[in-house]
Amino acid sequence: MSAETGMSRRAMLVKIGLLLNGIVGVVLAVPIVRYLVSPVTRERQIGYESWLSLGGLEQFPAGQTRLATYRNPAVNAWDGETADIACWVRNVDDQNFQVFAINCAHLGCPVRWFAQSSLFMCPCHGGAYYQDGSRASGPPERGLFQYHYKIEDGKLLIKAGEMPTPGQPVANKAGGKPTCA
Amino acid sequence: MRLIQKVGDWFDLRLQLGKPIRETAEHPVPRETASWFYVFGSAALTCFMLQIVTGILLALIYVPSAGEAWNSLQTLNHGIALGWFIRALHGWGSNFMVAIVLIHMVQVFLFGAYKFPRELTWIVGVLLLLVTLGMAFTGQVLRFDQDAYWGLGIGASIASRVPVIGPWAVNLMLGGPIIAGATLSRFFALHVFIVPGLLIVFVGVHLLMVLKLGINEWPMPGRIVRRATYLQEYRELTHKQGVPFVPSAVGKDILFSGFILLSIAICAVYFGPFGPGGQPDPTIIQTAPRPDFFFLWLYALLSFLPPSAETPILLIGPAVGIVVLLVLPLVAGEGEKSWKRRPIAVLTTLLIAVTLGTLTHLGQHTPWSPVMDAWSSQPIPSEYLRGRTALERRGALVFQAKQCHNCHSLDDKGGQRGPALDSVALRLTADQLIRQVIQGGGNMPAYGKNLSPAETTALVAFLKTLHPASQPPARDASRAIALGASEVTPR
Numbered sequence: 266m267s268a269e270t271g272m273s274r275r276a277m278l279v280k281i282g283l284l285l286n287g288i289v290g291v292v293l294a295v296p297i298v299r300y301l302v303s304p305v306t307r308e309r310q311i312g313y314e315s316w317l318s319l320g321g322l323e324q325f326p327a328g329q330t331r332l333a334t335y336r337n338p339a340v341n342a343w344d345g346e347t348a349d350i351a352c353w354v355r356n357v358d359d360q361n362f363q364v365f366a367i368n369c370a371h372l373g374c375p376v377r378w379f380a381q382s383s384l385f386m387c388p389c390h391g392g393a394y395y396q397d398g399s400r401a402s403g404p405p406e407r408g409l410f411q412y413h414y415k416i417e418d419g420k421l422l423i424k425a426g427e428m429p430t431p432g433q434p435v436a437n438k439a440g441g442k443p444t445c446a
Numbered sequence: 447m448r449l450i451q452k453v454g455d456w457f458d459l460r461l462q463l464g465k466p467i468r469e470t471a472e473h474p475v476p477r478e479t480a481s482w483f484y485v486f487g488s489a490a491l492t493c494f495m496l497q498i499v500t501g502i503l504l505a506l507i508y509v510p511s512a513g514e515a516w517n518s519l520q521t522l523n524h525g526i527a528l529g530w531f532i533r534a535l536h537g538w539g540s541n542f543m544v545a546i547v548l549i550h551m552v553q554v555f556l557f558g559a560y561k562f563p564r565e566l567t568w569i570v571g572v573l574l575l576l577v578t579l580g581m582a583f584t585g586q587v588l589r590f591d592q593d594a595y596w597g598l599g600i601g602a603s604i605a606s607r608v609p610v611i612g613p614w615a616v617n618l619m620l621g622g623p624i625i626a627g628a629t630l631s632r633f634f635a636l637h638v639f640i641v642p643g644l645l646i647v648f649v650g651v652h653l654l655m656v657l658k659l660g661i662n663e664w665p666m667p668g669r670i671v672r673r674a675t676y677l678q679e680y681r682e683l684t685h686k687q688g689v690p691f692v693p694s695a696v697g698k699d700i701l702f703s704g705f706i707l708l709s710i711a712i713c714a715v716y717f718g719p720f721g722p723g724g725q726p727d728p729t730i731i732q733t734a735p736r737p738d739f740f741f742l743w744l745y746a747l748l749s750f751l752p753p754s755a756e757t758p759i760l761l762i763g764p765a766v767g768i769v770v771l772l773v774l775p776l777v778a779g780e781g782e783k784s785w786k787r788r789p790i791a792v793l794t795t796l797l798i799a800v801t802l803g804t805l806t807h808l809g810q811h812t813p814w815s816p817v818m819d820a821w822s823s824q825p826i827p828s829e830y831l832r833g834r835t836a837l838e839r840r841g842a843l844v845f846q847a848k849q850c851h852n853c854h855s856l857d858d859k860g861g862q863r864g865p866a867l868d869s870v871a872l873r874l875t876a877d878q879l880i881r882q883v884i885q886g887g888g889n890m891p892a893y894g895k896n897l898s899p900a901e902t903t904a905l906v907a908f909l910k911t912l913h914p915a916s917q918p919p920a921r922d923a924s925r926a927i928a929l930g931a932s933e934v935t936p937r
Contacts, residue, residue, distance in 0.1 A: 388818055
């Protein structure tokens with residue numbers, strides 16, 4: 266056997282080795298990527314959202330806006346208090362409600378309700394909203410995010426589970442009229 | 447001594463590191479670089495090493511769990527001997543590191559050190575700045591308090607604005623649908639493994655190039671960098687007039703690094719650790735989240751951008767800035783190095799410094815934010831009430847009760863969101879005041895639905911009294927003609 270054929274066999278071996286590693290790399294990459302993007306793909310079919318109770322209607326007197334809290338449905342045992350989410354409930358006339366996300370539509374800071382002036386104000390960059398959640402002034406481009414709600418057995422239920430952010434289609438969908446009463 | 451020599455020789459025969467280390471230490475550098483201007487790179491490295499040591503020490507106690515992190519920080523502050531000091535060292539070390547990296551960058555820029563053949567050193571340096579800022583942001587998240595929680599919310603809101611992939615980016619960043627346990631875990635992985643790993647690699651490459659290419663010579667006005675001749679000129683500069691790095695130039699580096707470490711320790715002892723602030727409980731909404739010092743300028747910028755321009759500027763601005771920094775040495779790789787002959791470079795640096803400084807200053811005072819409790823905690827100064835009628839005093843009450851004070855200051859107390867009202871009666875007539883209160887406008891909400899006619903009347907009566915005694919209030923000159931003399935003074 267000549268030296269040249271020996272060389273080509275070694276080169277061949279290197280190539281086969283590289284090919285094998287390439288294949289194994291791709292095979293390993295698939296589960297790794299799936300693992301990494303699981304927050305996006307996991308449960309996407311049913312979504313993160315579900316109907317959650319904010320408690321009995323008696324907590325929300327007509328004509329008033331009250332703070333309510335709920336436990337986020339998708340939780341881990343180690344989430345602690347971060348899974349407790351607040352929202353503002355406005356009882357318009359006992360028939361119609363509005364449930365606003367606590368997050369300012371500008372950059373997500375917690376808005377505060379001032380009953381005396383009927384305004385929501387944001388402590389971060391000074392966004393302000395009227396009592397119906399529409400934008401009053403400041404940097405927000407839109408009104409407050411709203412949750413879909415329904416009333417069952419005297420309880421107020423909202424569809425929640427994901428933090429509303431300005432770019433989210435879910436958040437924009439609920440921005441209009443309440444779906445049902 | 448002979449024993450030490452023997453042991454040393456035993457190891458060196460096997461490791462064979464003695465010669466390369468000696469050569470590296472004694473490599474010649476231009477004589478003028480043994481200067482106080484050339485100490486910032488080594489000081490940044492010293493800070494980084496302090497961060498590694500104190501970071502590992504903190505990791506012995508810290509629990510990267512959303513439910514426990516805040517408690518473990520309290521334990522560090524109060525339950526472990528000198529835990530507060532290690533936290534303070536790490537926090538102040540981080541501030542010093544960002545500051546020194548920025549100073550280093552300015553020095554390198556003004557001394558033209560990014561020019562041929564050190565373009566790649568600069569580019570890696572830009573990456574180092576980015577990962578250093580990445581460490582600062584992720585570290586702020588690990589201090590898992592209210593500011594960290596809402597800071598993540600701000601980050602998610604910005605990420606969500608990326609076209610098409612925005613919502614996915616939010617879920618990837620948060621590790622789920624909300625800011626919770628998964629979020630803290632991944633920021634822990636970023637802060638402790640991923641970003642420091644990048645930092646170590648980039649520092650290694652950066653240092654290697656500094657050694658291989660040599661430290662930048664002291665720029666002389668008129669000494670032009672040309673690709674064809676520079677390497678030869680530099681070799682002559684270092685070998686004919688150069689000095690060995692050790693011991694001739696290293697002294698100032700060591701002294702300055704020691705001074706920086708001492709400063710960090712003094713700050714740590716005197717000011718103590720940073721936070722943690724309130725518990726990361728999103729149902730506690732009585733909070734005014736604010737980022738750490740080095741992101742205050744961005745926080746300020748976000749309140750000044752017009753709503754329509756915000757998303758494009760937010761997403762494109764940083765990318766443009768980074769690209770400009772990265773390609774700078776590729777487009778300006780030759781020419782004059784001395785800052786004395788680069789006025790545009792000096793002015794650009796000054797402009798950026800003044801801009802960032804101003805925005806940071808504003809970020810500390812947040813004049814754009816309503817003072818959320820001014821209406822209940824800041825009384826109207828008594829001289830604004832003395833000698834007023836009952837109606838005007840009633841108006842002052844409306845001013846407080848309707849939270850006007852949250853955005854408008856009187857006697858420098860209260861919010862600065864809207865204009866100060868100490869002399870508003872000089873600027874607006876009674877009719878204009880009524881219109882402004884009811885319809886709002888100019889970034890003020892309309893109060894028409896929230897004020898009864900009686901309240902509006904009282905409020906405007908109070909606002910009409912707000913002018914210096916020596917100056918008459920604004921009046922509508924056409925009113926007398928239009929309505930007759932009896933209506934000159936409305937109401």
